[in-house]
Amino acid sequence: DAKTTQPTSMDCAEGRAANLPCNHSTISGNEYVYWYRQIHSQGPQYIIHGLKNNETNEMASLIITEDRKSSTLILPHATLRDTAVYYCIVNNAGNMLTFGGGTRLMVKP
Amino acid sequence: DAGITQSPRYKITETGRQVTLMCHQTWSHSYMFWYRQDLGHGLRLIYYSAAADITDKGEVPDGYVVSRSKTENFPLTLESATRSQTSVYFCASRSRQGNPVEQFFGPGTRLTVL
Numbered sequence: 591d592a593k594t595t596q597p598t599s600m601d602c603a604e605g606r607a608a609n610l611p612c613n614h615s616t617i618s619g620n621e622y623v624y625w626y627r628q629i630h631s632q633g634p635q636y637i638i639h640g641l642k643n644n645e646t647n648e649m650a651s652l653i654i655t656e657d658r659k660s661s662t663l664i665l666p667h668a669t670l671r672d673t674a675v676y677y678c679i680v681n682n683a684g685n686m687l688t689f690g691g692g693t694r695l696m697v698k699p
Numbered sequence: 700d701a702g703i704t705q706s707p708r709y710k711i712t713e714t715g716r717q718v719t720l721m722c723h724q725t726w727s728h729s730y731m732f733w734y735r736q737d738l739g740h741g742l743r744l745i746y747y748s749a750a751a752d753i754t755d756k757g758e759v760p761d762g763y764v765v766s767r768s769k770t771e772n773f774p775l776t777l778e779s780a781t782r783s784q785t786s787v788y789f790c791a792s793r794s795r796q797g798n799p800v801e802q803f804f805g806p807g808t809r810l811t812v813l
Contacts, residue, residue: 624800633789633804634742677741686757687802689734689741 594678599694602672608665610693612678615659621682623654623661626689627674634677634689637663668697702726705790705805713813718777720808722790729795731773732757732802733765735786742789748773780812 595613602608614623624639638645638652640661645652651664665672677692703724712718722731729750734742734757744757746765754765762784764776773792777784787809791802 622800631807633791633807635804636801639800681800686744691741
């Protein structure tokens with residue numbers, strides 16, 4: 591599976607958009623980009639995934655660059671409850687989810 | 700209650716003892732997984748199961764045993780606990796159909812080995 595690089599931590603003001611970047615320069619053609627988040631002490635929660643096209647659901651938007659070497663998760667109106675660790679994972683939709691260190695997002699009032 | 704549950708939520712044991720962590724899901728999901736998360740780190744896959752009576756090793760299987768006699772249950776056993784197995788253990792499940800990347804996680808079991 592391709593390796594991902596994420597910033598260790600980010601801050602965001604409540605009500606503003608949170609943009610979380612992820613680099614995956616070694617991604618291969620059949621690998622998806624997907625995002626999970628883990629709110630303190632809870633199990634991870636799936637957010638969104640994509641292959642080539644940008645995706646949007648009720649939780650977030652995923653923007654994937656045309657060369658697929660990087661992506662951005664967008665939380666359009668961050669709330670205090672969005673404070674969590676966000677994991678970017680690249681995988682071929684198999685069973686072995688590999689969680690790196692993730693980005694610790696702190697949403698501040 | 701519908702969903703995925705783990706028991707116990709907290710466990711303290713001593714080195715050398717056998718410990719079994721339970722995982723139960725009510726969705727009849729085919730796949731089930733066990734992960735461990737050490738303090739300040741991401742999750743690592745221990746074992747997974749594609750169906751009843753089918754299990755396979757993940758990234759860090761040494762020191763653990765799993766079984767899956769029923770679709771809804773996936774117990775994880777530490778046969779002789781060691782201090783290095785102090786961790787938070789998460790169980791997860793997913794359906795064979797539909798979104799292949801959406802795993803549903805339980806609340807976790809915090810295990811301390813003294």
